[in-house]
Amino acid sequence: MRYVDEYRDAGKARALAAEIAALCEPDRTYTFMEVCGGHTHTIYKHGIEDHLPDTVHLVHGPGCPVCVIPMGRIDDAVHIALRPDVIMTTFGDMMRVPGGDASFLDAKAAGADIRMVYSPLDALRIARANPDRRVVFMAIGFETTAPSTAVTVLRAAAEGLDNFSVFCNHVTIIPAIKAILDSPDQRLDGFLGPGHVSTVIGCRPYEFIAALHGKPLVVAGFEPLDILQSVHLLLRQLAERRAAVENQYGRVVPWDGNPKALGALSRVMELRPHFEWRGLGFISHSALRLKDEYAAYDAERLFEVPGIRVADPKACQCGEVLKGVLKPWQCKVFGTACTPETPIGTCMVSSEGACAAYYNFGRFTRAAVREATRS
Amino acid sequence: MCLGIPGEVVEILADQPDLALVDVSGVRRAVNIALLEDGGVVPGDWILLHVGFALSRIDEDEARAAMEFLEGLGQAYEDEMAALRDSGGD
Numbered sequence: 400m401r402y403v404d405e406y407r408d409a410g411k412a413r414a415l416a417a418e419i420a421a422l423c424e425p426d427r428t429y430t431f432m433e434v435c436g437g438h439t440h441t442i443y444k445h446g447i448e449d450h451l452p453d454t455v456h457l458v459h460g461p462g463c464p465v466c467v468i469p470m471g472r473i474d475d476a477v478h479i480a481l482r483p484d485v486i487m488t489t490f491g492d493m494m495r496v497p498g499g500d501a502s503f504l505d506a507k508a509a510g511a512d513i514r515m516v517y518s519p520l521d522a523l524r525i526a527r528a529n530p531d532r533r534v535v536f537m538a539i540g541f542e543t544t545a546p547s548t549a550v551t552v553l554r555a556a557a558e559g560l561d562n563f564s565v566f567c568n569h570v571t572i573i574p575a576i577k578a579i580l581d582s583p584d585q586r587l588d589g590f591l592g593p594g595h596v597s598t599v600i601g602c603r604p605y606e607f608i609a610a611l612h613g614k615p616l617v618v619a620g621f622e623p624l625d626i627l628q629s630v631h632l633l634l635r636q637l638a639e640r641r642a643a644v645e646n647q648y649g650r651v652v653p654w655d656g657n658p659k660a661l662g663a664l665s666r667v668m669e670l671r672p673h674f675e676w677r678g679l680g681f682i683s684h685s686a687l688r689l690k691d692e693y694a695a696y697d698a699e700r701l702f703e704v705p706g707i708r709v710a711d712p713k714a715c716q717c718g719e720v721l722k723g724v725l726k727p728w729q730c731k732v733f734g735t736a737c738t739p740e741t742p743i744g745t746c747m748v749s750s751e752g753a754c755a756a757y758y759n760f761g762r763f764t765r766a767a768v769r770e771a772t773r774s
Numbered sequence: 775m776c777l778g779i780p781g782e783v784v785e786i787l788a789d790q791p792d793l794a795l796v797d798v799s800g801v802r803r804a805v806n807i808a809l810l811e812d813g814g815v816v817p818g819d820w821i822l823l824h825v826g827f828a829l830s831r832i833d834e835d836e837a838r839a840a841m842e843f844l845e846g847l848g849q850a851y852e853d854e855m856a857a858l859r860d861s862g863g864d
């Protein structure tokens with residue numbers, strides 16, 4: 400397939416691996432964070448770590464939108480979904496995310512009308528077809544997905560559709576990266592920047608990472624060669640004692656982002672003063688809500704929700720995993736009490752979650768062996 | 775959910791300017807192109823598709839330049855390996 404297969408070429412991967420090894424300085428290790436869950440998925444699916452020297456470590460970041468939704472928000476959404484007049488619509492990977500009380504899957508079993516959709520536009524279609532029901536779209540995702548929700552709200556407004564609303568959980572990536580940079584236990588040498596978020600926000604918003612924190616960031620694509628080339632670019636900057644923002648994914652990411660998507664976003668949404676992230680706590684100006692003008696489409700204002708903060712289960716170490724401090728298999732319940740079928744934490748639910756990626760692709764054994772033999 | 779997939783624009787639907795027919799791995803579906811610049815895509819262009827929306831037009835020149843770089847690396851590696859093999863050692 401065009402723009403996919405050619406980025407999976409084994410010969411070129413070996414060539415890049417050789418270049419990467421040549422760039423590594425002896426007697427030092429390198430730790431890079433892949434911010435985006437899509438990268439985590441590629442890294443484990445294709446065994447990228449097998450191509451990297453033992454001194455190059457990739458740690459996972461907070462960029463899996465399913466993983467960072469706090470339990471209280473799930474409870475609120477389930478509360479709305481259980482109303483008999485409501486049809487709740489959601490992306491498939493939200494179904495198993497545990498709340499304090501229940502997941503969507505549990506609520507569905509209890510009789511709630513919850514339907515999986517591929518696009519927010521599908522939710523709009525369901526609203527048109529069911530004028531006597533109130534259709535709510537569970538909106539999650541970073542800046543990649545938020546413009547699609549914004550356009551969908553604009554469409555609903557243009558059509559005067561009054562039975563459609565959005566339960567908005569969109570989050571923004573820069574405050575999360577800031578929180579990681581400010582956390583005292585971070586020891587990162589650089590970042591693989593989130594490719595698809597950057598199609599929207601562009602590369603400029605990352606410049607503070609290089610300028611103020613002195614760390615390189617390379618916006619990276621999602622195929623194996625994209626990741627390897629991005630690691631190569633990071634190592635080259637470090638070898639040249641530089642820190643800059645570079646764009647490996649130029650075929651898709653324009654330096655200035657997508658002005659039309661940003662325009663739709665700023666028309667419909669605004670920053671919340673603060674928002675709770677699972678495992679990371681409250682982060683200021685890190686999430687989006689609908690503007691007053693679009694209050695008629697805001698499920699948070701249309702329905703009463705409990706809005707109660709629920710502490711993460713004691714056994715759950717998702718916070719450490721999301722900050723890149725712990726590897727998934729270092730969590731005590733990994734693969735035993737916590738599996739994709741019976742997740743305790745969110746990182747085990749979405750295919751972009753680090754724990755699920757380790758679990759599904761069996762990489763944890765190899766990584767664990769490597770770690771054990773090193774110490 | 776965050777995954778984006780490339781697809782090739784087959785047709786811009788005249789009566790619905792926000793929609794394009796896109797071929798994604800042999801599957802044709804209508805894709806919303808409201809997030810791209812007006813008139814930004816024509817049939818034959820490739821786009822990145824995410825939750826039913828075209829998020830970005832794939833830049834052919836950038837893709838080619840990146841591939842050429844990788845090809846160059848591959849060649850250097852092959853040459854190195856060939857040299858290594860030729861040098862024998864026994």
Ligand code: SF4
Pocket residue numbers: 714715716717718720727730731732733734737742743744745746747748754
């Ligand atoms: S194994 Fe489960 S509980 Fe532990 S960090 Fe992963 S998702 Fe969270």
